[in-house]
Amino acid sequence: MIAALATALAAERLFLSGSLHQEGETIYLVSPDEPGFWAHFTASPEFRDGAAHPLDRWSERVIAPIAAAFGGHGLFPFGTPRTSFIPLILASGQAFTSPIRFPxxxxxxxxxxxxxxxxVPGLHDLLPPATSPCIGCAAPCRVACPIEAFSDAGYDVRSCYAYLDTPEAVDCTSGGCLARxxxxxxxxxGRLPEQTAWHMRQSLK
Incomplete structure (x- = not known):
């Protein structure tokens, strides 16, 4: 299952980024395979048609038929119904809670x-569990934010977005979150800076 699914996803520059068993199903998380994903996506009709939410629309168009081909169905962190992904991510064996509390x-x-x-219905093979990249890391993410939006109290969303609306935030808005x-x-x-900047602009709309 894993090898065949990985091959199908690779054709769309995607990869299996996690897996878990839940309520009689095997859930495989899907993420951009870098480098190469950005060039693939920006050549798509969704990116070029000027309509809202191009990446979400592309993701649903691409992932849903792959899921169906394997006898399963797609789950998405957007749209209706929307699936809560954080619990899946943290149970996937590939992601962990970081020092700034983001996965x-x-x-x-x-x-x-x-x-x-x-x-996919049934309990299929899972990806081998990974090791947290935070082990032995000096945690530069904790001190990279210019306004210290990350602390033991959590992520100060209000202060972050207020700062992003100022000229001083150009490094964040043009290249993406400094902590990340x-x-x-x-x-x-291998993610390109222009892709990270695009995601930042989308989040500010």
Whole structure:
């Protein structure tokens, strides 16, 4: 199951980023396979048609038929019905709670992105469990934010977004969250700066 599913996803520059058993199903999380995903997505009709939510629309169009081909169905962190992904991510064997409390993925680091999941009936093989990239890490993510939006109290969303609306935040708005980018695992993931900047602009709309 894993090998065949990975092959089908690779054709769309996606990879299996986690797996778990839940209520008689096997759930496989799906993420962008870098480098290469951004060029693939930006060539799609969804990116070019000017309509809202291009990446969400692309994800559903691509992932749903792959899920159906394996006798399953797609789950998505957007739209209706919307699936809560954080519990799935943290139970997937590949992601962990980071020092700034955001999920950190063994391969993607703090730049982890989940485009959807594929739920297949039955208990199939899971990916081998990964080791947290935070073990032995100096945690540069904790000190990278220019306004210290991350603390033991959690993520100060209000202060973060207020800062992003100022000229001083150009490094964040043009290249993405500095805390996420500071993660060594993120830096080894291969995601292009222009993709991270695009995600930041989308979040500010």
């Amino acid at each position: 950190v993925h063994a391969r993607m680091g703090l730049l982890a992105s989940y485009r959807g999941a594929i739920a 980018r500071a993660c060594p695992a993120s830096q080894g993931y």
